[in-house]
Structure formats: structure tokens, C-alpha cells
Amino acid sequence: MPYGQINADQISTSVQGYSLGAGNSSLLKNKIINGACVIDQRNAGASVTITSDGQYTVDRFKCNASQSSKISAQQNAGSVTPPAGFSNYLGITSLSSYSIGSTDYFAINQNIEGYNMADLNWGTANAKTITLSAWVYSSLTGTFGGCVRNSSGGYCYPFTYTISSANTWTQISVTIAGPTSGTWGGTNTTGIQVYFGLGVGSTYSGTAGAWSTNLYLSATGATSVVGTSGATFYITGVQLEVGSSATGYEYRQYGQELALCQRYLPAFTAATPAPLCPAYTTSTTNARGIFILPVTVRSVPTGIVTSAAGTFGYSSGSPFTASAVTLNNSGSANACWVDFTISGASASSGGTIYCPSGTATIYFTGCEL
């Protein structure tokens, strides 16, 4: 019962001309994760002032900032209506009128894992053309810039795009011929870095529209968002796909997008009195929680960020509230031990880590790119 014929990687009859990795008919074409800014595990919609370079905002996106406290980032900042088809966006607000120096840089960045871009064949004669697209909105108008580059910054493609109308969602796209040179990671480290500039000094700004071996984050002459106090820059619908034109945004189901994010940030939440994970005591003063990570993470976690210790407890019939929470050093990409300091428990008992008060949150760090 032939219904369409699979020929190599093309559906050659039912959806003619579209490869499975490109076009409106494709599956998992978008190499950007959380491009619609739906997942915000770290901040749950709260505004954060960017105080350190590389601080994460909504999942998979981070802010590069050479100066502290010049911008804030928030899912749905300003509460404007997102573009049709979207419910969320990442909003950046300038907190001052900062005149950027030659070596300053402010940008939104997402790093694409090497495994997820190896099919592009970048760095070879068979390098594929890609198109980066997004919906952007700013209180400013003009020429804005960004950059696509490798992890060392030794191979960069600055680009520009135009926002003609202030406070209006504009869809932009940039098509980039794949680089036939340069070193592009192909495993679980960074393969491609994507930047949207918010104000980048001359040292890190290059000529748009051409590959360069200089280290850039944006294009020469681009608008500086940080230069105007209160200026805004919002973005959503970010997509990086194979091909020479932007196709419709790939909406993934929430569970799929969350799982993709969890590879880089596994997080757990429980409101009292819900359980978090099974546990056992190693002594009368330590309960060891066994956190089975929701997906295999990119690399073994090296840290945790938690709510106050008192939001965690150990129960083996009797409840014990924790006074400290620390990551144990014997973790894997699939499970981690976390030690909870308690008092007066029975040694070698089995039980549960749960939330005795308020809401307990814990997320594992060190897996992000």
C-alpha cells in the first residue's frame, strides 16, 4: 500500500522536494531548544538582574554581560502580547544608559550541543546552509546585530537585521552558508554558539555577512540596547534550521521541550507534603537522597541550587527536617546522591526525602553549555 515513497532522506511523492531535516514538513528541524521561551525552570518567570557573565535566564538561554547590573532578563517582561502563535518570550530591559567601551559586550546566547549540529557538516566541503529566524520586539529601531560562531570564537559569522517599527513584533531571518573551515565540536560539548547582541564594543564587532577568524559577538554598527535606560529587547520563536529560507516555527509538545531542557538542567519541585525521592540514612545525622534524573544529562552534574534547607525533610516513619543540603561527589549522568543533614534519625534506615514546609526546589548544575 504505497503512500508516499521514501527515497534517501526525501519524501519524494507525498511531500515532494522536502527533506526530512528541512522545510515545513520536517521533524525536529529546530536546533534551538526552548526557542519559544516556554520553559523557565530556574526563575519561574521572575525577573533577574544579570550580575555575572553567562547568567542563565529562561532555559537554554543565557546573557553575556561584561558589566554587572546593566540589564535584567525575565520571561514575558513587560507583559506585551507575544506574536501570533506564541505565548512566551524572553524580555531584556536596560537598567541604565551605559556607553559601551571597545571591549564591552552584552548579548543573549544559546549554545547548541555538538551532537545536535554534527549533521551540518560544518568545517567540511559539504557544509550545509542554515537559516536563523526569530521574532523580535524593541523599544528602539535600527540595525541590530548578532553572531553565529564556534565554541572557541575562532570562526564567526556576524549578521545584522532591522527593526523598523518600535514596540512591534518583527520576524527576522538570516541565511548563512555553512563554513567549510573551522573546528566545530561534534559530541556533547558546544557545537555552535548563537548570539543576539544587546550592545557590543568594537573589539567584538565584525563585518556582517562573512565568516571571520576573529572573535566576534555581533556586527559593526549595531544598535546598543544597553545605551538607553529602560530600553527593551524581546525575542521568541528562535529557530535555527537547515536550508536557505525560514520555515514555520516548529512547535514541540511541552513535554518534549521540557525533556530537551532537562538534559541541561534537571530540576525537581515538591510542595508540602509531597515526596521528592527515595533516601536512606548513612548515619544518625545524614540522609542520602537518590535523585533519578529525568533524562540522561549532557554531563555529570557538579552542583545543586536549592530552596532553604528547611523545605527538605527525611521521613522513615518519623519526620526529620534538614539543616543543610549538599551534593555528593559520586553522581552519574543518570542519578545523583544528595546529602541532607538531619539530627536524631536511626542509622541505616530507608525512607523518603520530602517537603515538610512550603515548596522545595532543587536543580542540578554543571550540565549546561
Add this chain to the structure above:
Amino acid sequence: MTTWKLIKEPVTGQENSVWREREDGKQESMLIIAEEYQKWLSEGNTPLPAENT
């Protein structure tokens, strides 16, 4: 950010993680091999000693 404090592993007693309270009220624990902690050390910082238990 407050200073990192060394933590002894409850079973082995080895000091292989650190802990601190963040300004946003959240708490943070990190292995001493973590890139962020190593960068903090390289900037000339010193962690608080672990408690004797």
C-alpha cells in the same frame, strides 16, 4: 555572594564539596572540581574551613 564553605562527605570525611547561601535566598552546593568553583579559587579566594564533626 557569600564565601564558599568546605563540606566533609558524611561517610568518608573527605572535603570534596562546598556550600554557600546566595543573596537570592537560595542555597548552593558544588563539587570542588566544578569549573565555577575552580575559577573562584583562581581569583585568589579561599573557602571557609569545614566543621569538625
